[in-house]
Amino acid sequence: MLEIRNLQKSYGDVKALAGVDVQLGTGIYGILGPNGSGKSTLMNILTDNIGRDDGDILWDGWEILSLGEEYRKKVGYMPQEQICYPQFSLQEFLSYMALLKGMNLKTAAVKEQIDELLEELNLADVRKRRIAAFSGGMKRRAVLAQALLGNPELLILDEPTAGLDPKERISIRNMIARMAKDKTVLLATHIAGDIECIADRVLLLKKGKIIQNASPFELMDDIGRHVKEIRCSREELEELQKKYRVSNCIQKKNGLSLHVIEKETKEDMEEADVTLDDVYLYYFEVKEEE
Numbered sequence: 001m002l003e004i005r006n007l008q009k010s011y012g013d014v015k016a017l018a019g020v021d022v023q024l025g026t027g028i029y030g031i032l033g034p035n036g037s038g039k040s041t042l043m044n045i046l047t048d049n050i051g052r053d054d055g056d057i058l059w060d061g062w063e064i065l066s067l068g069e070e071y072r073k074k075v076g077y078m079p080q081e082q083i084c085y086p087q088f089s090l091q092e093f094l095s096y097m098a099l100l101k102g103m104n105l106k107t108a109a110v111k112e113q114i115d116e117l118l119e120e121l122n123l124a125d126v127r128k129r130r131i132a133a134f135s136g137g138m139k140r141r142a143v144l145a146q147a148l149l150g151n152p153e154l155l156i157l158d159e160p161t162a163g164l165d166p167k168e169r170i171s172i173r174n175m176i177a178r179m180a181k182d183k184t185v186l187l188a189t190h191i192a193g194d195i196e197c198i199a200d201r202v203l204l205l206k207k208g209k210i211i212q213n214a215s216p217f218e219l220m221d222d223i224g225r226h227v228k229e230i231r232c233s234r235e236e237l238e239e240l241q242k243k244y245r246v247s248n249c250i251q252k253k254n255g256l257s258l259h260v261i262e263k264e265t266k267e268d269m270e271e272a273d274v275t276l277d278d279v280y281l282y283y284f285e286v287k288e289e290e
Helices: 039-046 090-100 108-120 136-148 166-179 216-222 234-243 276-289
Strands: 002-011 014-024 027-032 054-059 075-078 154-158 184-189 201-206 209-214 227-232 246-252 255-261
Touching: 002 039, 014 039, 014 209, 039 154, 039 184, 075 136, 090 108, 090 136, 108 136, 108 166, 136 154, 136 166, 201 216, 201 276, 209 216, 216 276, 227 234, 234 246, 234 255, 246 276, 255 276
Parallel strands: 027 184, 027 201, 075 154, 154 184
Antiparallel strands: 002 014, 002 054, 201 209, 227 255, 246 255
8 A cells, every 4th residue: 555645745836745644555647737737756766766845645654765675676667768788688778777776686486577578568579689670569568577577566557658659559458457457557648548448537637736536537527518529521520629629530421529628518419428528628628717
């Protein structure tokens, strides 16, 4: 159990975290917010990479600063940057990261875990290739593999699909869901689709504060009355975009389908199948105006 109490962090006059309070048990928690909302600052404090100004962070009731190395052994971290040591082969990179985590490479268990991760992440056939020759998706999988070394209880993923094409994004997303059993997983992103189908709960982070903490279904159900669908032609699209706040535009056989989000929607509009993209736009744009 990870418990965060009144976590605060400022950079000069900028308040990055303004009193974060949350309890996180086993499961996948999506942290959704725009750039500058405090996601990366929160990740860096939880991984003990930077200090906090105030507040407490407890793991199973113990302050992580007092746990020190024992806490860090429980953490797997996938940073947003693809730090992979390009001159290393993948096998060398994972072996090096295992050493940094205090794992004994001479034991059969460590060798078996590296082999299993390479198989699970579809990297076994490139284990001897230099990372410099990897695609973006392969590098992201390599960074995920090092985060999973040591079977951490707390897995912290900062923008894990950043810069990937749709196929690789789906692949990484599915791998995270598959490998997250019996772990506390924090997945920070500004891409709603990355967490819509895998997160048990979604934390909406806005200006350094958690403004919502609920399941994806609860969030989508809660704003349903603010989201409607409009069918239109291509010729009508530009005018409707000027008139309404449009979260999505889908091309269908008989024209276009627009998701419209407003404080007060019109009764003659059609009901829409709400998505987390709609939730994102509602909380980070529509409610900004209230």
